[in-house]
Amino acid sequence: xxxxxxxIVIAKAGLDGHDRGAKVIARALRxxxxxxxxxxxFQTPEQIVQTAVQEDADGIGLSILSGAHMTLFPxxxxxxxxxxxxxxxxxxxxxxxxxxxxxxxxxxxxxIFTPGAPLQDIVDFVRSECGKRRALVG
Amino acid sequence: MARAISWSESxxxxxxxxxxxAKTGRAMTLGLTGPPGVGKSTLASGLVRKARSLGKRxxxxxVDPSSPFSHGALLGDRIRLAEHFTDECVFIRSMASRGHxxxxxxxxxxxxxxxxxxxxxxxxxxxxxxxxxxxAIAELAHTVLVALQPGSGDSIQVLKAGIMEIAxxxxxxxxxxxxxxxxxxxxxxxxxxxxxxxxxPELVVTQALAGTGIDELWSAVERHVAYLNETxxxxxxxxxxxxxxxxxxxxxxxxxxLNRAIRDGARDGVDPYEAAERxxxxxxxx
Numbered sequence: 001x002x003x004x005x006x007x008i009v010i011a012k013a014g015l016d017g018h019d020r021g022a023k024v025i026a027r028a029l030r031x032x033x034x035x036x037x038x039x040x041x042f043q044t045p046e047q048i049v050q051t052a053v054q055e056d057a058d059g060i061g062l063s064i065l066s067g068a069h070m071t072l073f074p075x076x077x078x079x080x081x082x083x084x085x086x087x088x089x090x091x092x093x094x095x096x097x098x099x100x101x102x103x104x105x106x107x108x109x110x111x112i113f114t115p116g117a118p119l120q121d122i123v124d125f126v127r128s129e130c131g132k133r134r135a136l137v138g
Numbered sequence: 139m140a141r142a143i144s145w146s147e148s149x150x151x152x153x154x155x156x157x158x159x160a161k162t163g164r165a166m167t168l169g170l171t172g173p174p175g176v177g178k179s180t181l182a183s184g185l186v187r188k189a190r191s192l193g194k195r196x197x198x199x200x201v202d203p204s205s206p207f208s209h210g211a212l213l214g215d216r217i218r219l220a221e222h223f224t225d226e227c228v229f230i231r232s233m234a235s236r237g238h239x240x241x242x243x244x245x246x247x248x249x250x251x252x253x254x255x256x257x258x259x260x261x262x263x264x265x266x267x268x269x270x271x272x273x274a275i276a277e278l279a280h281t282v283l284v285a286l287q288p289g290s291g292d293s294i295q296v297l298k299a300g301i302m303e304i305a306x307x308x309x310x311x312x313x314x315x316x317x318x319x320x321x322x323x324x325x326x327x328x329x330x331x332x333x334x335x336x337x338x339p340e341l342v343v344t345q346a347l348a349g350t351g352i353d354e355l356w357s358a359v360e361r362h363v364a365y366l367n368e369t370x371x372x373x374x375x376x377x378x379x380x381x382x383x384x385x386x387x388x389x390x391x392x393x394x395x396l397n398r399a400i401r402d403g404a405r406d407g408v409d410p411y412e413a414a415e416r417x418x419x420x421x422x423x424x
Contacts, residue, residue, distance in 0.1 A: 004148040005209060005234070030210035035234045040217030047223040051216060054229055056140040137141070 006034045006130050009057045011048040012041045013076070016066035021093065025061060028119045029126060045075035052088050058130035059089040069096050069104065077108045087137060089129045093117065139256050143231055146248035149390075155248055158255035163376065165197075165254035166363055167261045169279030171241060171301060174267025176287040177311040179218035180346040182264050186222050187349070188356045189260045195227040197253030200264040201243050204234040211235075215264060229253065241265035241272030244390060247383040250278065268301060276304035277382035280375045281362045283355070285309040286325070289317035305339045307358045313345040337365050395421060 010026045012019050019041055026036045037055050039048060052060050060080075064072055073092060080086055093113035096104070101112040110129060113122055145151045168185070170178050182198060189196045200215035211234035222228040233243040242265060253261045265275050276282050284305035310322050325341055340358040344351030366372040399417045408416070 004144065005211075026212055030205065030212045031208050033208045033210045035204075035211045035213060035232075037213045037216060037232050040214075040220055043220065044224075047220060050223050051230075054140050055232055056144040 004134075006059070006127065006134060007037065007055060007057045008034055008059045008061060008126060008130065009037045009039060009048065009052045009055060010061045010063070011039045011043055011051070012063055013043050013045060013048060013072045014064070014066060014068050015042065016064060016068070017041055018065045019063070021065065022061075022063040024119070025063070025093070025122060028123055029061075032123045032127065034126070045072060045079045048076060049079035049083050049085060053083055053085050057088060058133045059091065059126055061126070062090070062092040064092065064094040064096070067095070069094060070100055073104050073109055074107055087133055089126075089133050091125065091129075093122075139229065139252055140231070142252050143245065143249045146245040146252070147233070147236075147243075151245070151248050151252075155251055158252065161255040162251050163254065165250075165258055165261045167250055167254075167263065167279045167281070167379070168359060169263045169265065169275035169282040170285065171265040171268050171272070171275050171282065171304075172285030172309075172311075173287055173290065176267070176285045177344075177346045178264050178267070178285055179215045181283070181285055181309065181311060181344065181352075181355075182215075182262055183219050183221065184344070184346050184349055184352040185262060185356065186219065186228055188352050190222075190225065190227065194259040195257060196222075196229075197250075197256075197258035197261045198228070198230045198264065199233060199246055199249045199253070199261065200230065201233045201235055201241065201246060201266050203266050204236045206237070209236070229256075229258065235266055241268045242274045242278065244386060247278055247379070247386060250379075251383075273301060273304050274382070277378045279379075280366060280372065281306045281359050283307045283309050283359070285311050286321060288312055288315035288321045290321075306337060306362045307355065308339055308341045309355060310341070310343045311346050313343045313350060318343065336369065336371070337362065 008029055010022050012022055026038050029036050039051055048060060062076060076090060080088060080090060089110050091111040092109055096112055096114055104112055111125055142154055145154060170182055172178050186196050202211055202213045202215060204211040213232035213234060215232055216230060219230055231249055233246060235243045238244050250261050250263060263275060263279055282304050284301055286308060308325055310318055312318060322343055342351055342355045342358050344355055366375060399420055403417050
């Protein structure tokens, strides 16, 4: 009771079957005391956002290793707006070149973690940013 | 509703439940339990598909365990329900058990009430993957489905107490498993040995992944609901659900008080019995 753990949706989108990274992140967030909702593979942006809304998630972490990040990340941002869920912290990771990462951040993706990012950095980011969202909505 | 369930999860759902309570009592509540990996989520997905084909709005509450160490949780039941994510008439909520035993979470009963009040016709409650004795679901759901895994023990397992006693419908899932027919026969023969009073549990064989047997399972559920309504047992089940929630709420508050008392109480040089007596004596009377 009282101290409700942060809830984070970890998602894989599109034609991308490589979920080892997503599972590692899910596990790390779990061990940091958060409740992680894993969507499974091959989700559409609409499915991911609908999941986050129904689960009252504080954040969405999207993993993309297929090269389709410039298509899928913006679609999730769009869906979040369309669903009135812009308060949900959207971050991601994968094999994403620095220029693309910058453009995605400009679009509203709060952070992009690329291979080699320390797990602790990701956990710290989620705890701090999603914690702010939680403080806001209660 | 997503937010309302969160309120309940953080212990602040009281006012809303009070306001909405009069609107509850219409939904059919289905409990789905069984050991980990038996196919509960896949069965749930099949049942949601069936209920949707009948035009019903469906809520799903799916409970997975919390870590006793970090209090975190990995909630993975949604994976099997992906086909329903964008259906507006299906609302799925994953819940971590947060230390609650019995196979449910503290706020499960609230979530069921909320879905009921928000007009969902069917509320499906999927428990934590259970062992032999997590039977809390029997108090909360009107109809309890116990899913069993072929190849996981002999007839003595079937005879044991616990979850085997709470089934309104037995589901032998993974019908394509070589041991499936043996399990079906063992349940059948065990049931023949027992005396039944009123409802005799049905036995349905499914292969949830392929969607086989789901129609039969749904029919069994409908027969059970009809039985409850005809015999007036539905009222009893509703009362049980009410009692369950009252007990949960009262116990939760009591536990907080107890924990405080235990933390504050001196316990040096005292045996555990004496310490417990003192703490109980120190609690305000109620």
